Amino acid sequence: MNNANNARVYKMAFAGVYPLYIQKAEKKGRTKEEVDTIICWLTGYDSKTLQAQIDNKTNFEDFFAQAPQLNPNVSKITGVICGYRVEEIEDPLIRKVRYLDKLIDELAKGKAMEKILRK
Known part of the structure; x- marks a missing residue:
């Protein structure tokens, strides 16, 4: 990932992406509450x-x-999200954003909440 993309992500409104997380989850029969649980x-x-x-x-x-x-x-x-191994992403903020992407992805793929929340 280049720095220009990173800078764009830094300034992106969380509120703009949040409905997309919910939409992705709901398309697969999951709920807004589950998305919120993951984010929290x-x-x-x-x-x-x-x-x-x-x-x-x-x-x-x-x-x-x-x-x-x-x-x-x-x-x-x-694991891999958007073509990158999450654990190898050097930029700390981008890594956190990708953690969130990965968790939402797991939710949409039907993983149990217990596994998603690493219990």
Whole structure:
């Protein structure tokens, strides 16, 4: 990934991508609640603070910078997303965005929530 793409992702509004996560999940019979559970598990937001981030149209850079706490089990999120191995992505912010993409992908593929949340 080049720096221009990274910079674009940094400034992208989380609120703009959030409905796409829900749409992807719902197409496969999953729910908005499951998407929210995944996002909160990853970031430490609760439903109220997550909604505030969406309402404020926070960009990805600030969304992750303001996240209460990245889940300590993120190192267990491995595999390929968008042609990149998540665990090998050097840019810390892009890695976090790809973690989220990977988890939503697993949800859409029908994985059990227990497995997605690395329990």
